[in-house]
């Protein structure tokens with residue numbers, strides 16, 4: 242298994258009507274990489290994440306998770322197989338507490354029945370895992386608070402704690418800095434850095450270039466549904482084709 246990339250896209254294409262939304266995307270993401278996915282608006286970045294997570298079926302090519310072909314696997318089974326993702330907008334249950342939100346994610350991973358049958362004294366396994374995940378993102382002190390009352394930046398951290406609790410092997414972060422005030426950017430950057438340091442494989446779509454260049458071990462550039470370039474942040478930013486794609490856009 243270790244010979245396989247954590248995630249591989251092989252000739253992935255998506256046509257909707259006459260439009261080519263994704264075209265021949267080949268990409269191998271080795272285990273432990275933090276890949277920044279960038280590109281101008283409408284380049285196909287979110288669509289690519291939707292294909293990887295199973296929300297959209299590609300019309301060509303394959304998606305492999307740790308070597309296994311998951312192209313036709315539904316979203317929930319892909320999650321169980323080890324794929325986790327966040328969305329541009331918050332996916333928290335506002336009426337639940339922070340701990341309850343993270344606990345749901347841990348419970349989904351552990352499975353309901355076993356934890357009911359074998360409930361450790363005091364706190365069950367899902368609660369313990371949820372508390373550890375909140376600790377990891379520095380939000381243990383918010384555990385009992387209702388999620389709707391959190392600041393936006395804290396909600397982002399709770400979403401990352403939910404990912405940690407679900408223990409995915411590959412994580413997709415879709416614009417983690419979207420809507421985040423500049424004051425919260427460094428703290429969330431640090432949480433993502435920690436997430437990656439734990440040995441997890443992370444793909445991150447992000448427009449905030451400072452964040453991408455500061456975190457990514459490799460950068461992939463999408464343009465008109467194609468993978469234009471992939472390489473170290475330095476190489477990619479020095480690539481004339483990439484600079485051309487961004488003409489008229491803020492890089």
Ligand SMILES: Nc1ncnc2c1ncn2[C@@H]1O[C@H](COP(=O)(O)OP(=O)(O)OP(=O)(O)O)[C@@H](O)[C@H]1O
Pocket residue numbers: 257260262280281282283284285286287288289
């Ligand atoms: N279901 C759909 N039907 C038709 N066109 C679609 C559909 N989904 C996406 N598109 C088109 O595909 C292209 C890629 O969209 P996508 O949202 O993936 O781009 P993006 O790179 O994530 O953009 P942004 O940075 O603005 O979020 C866009 O031109 C979009 O209008």
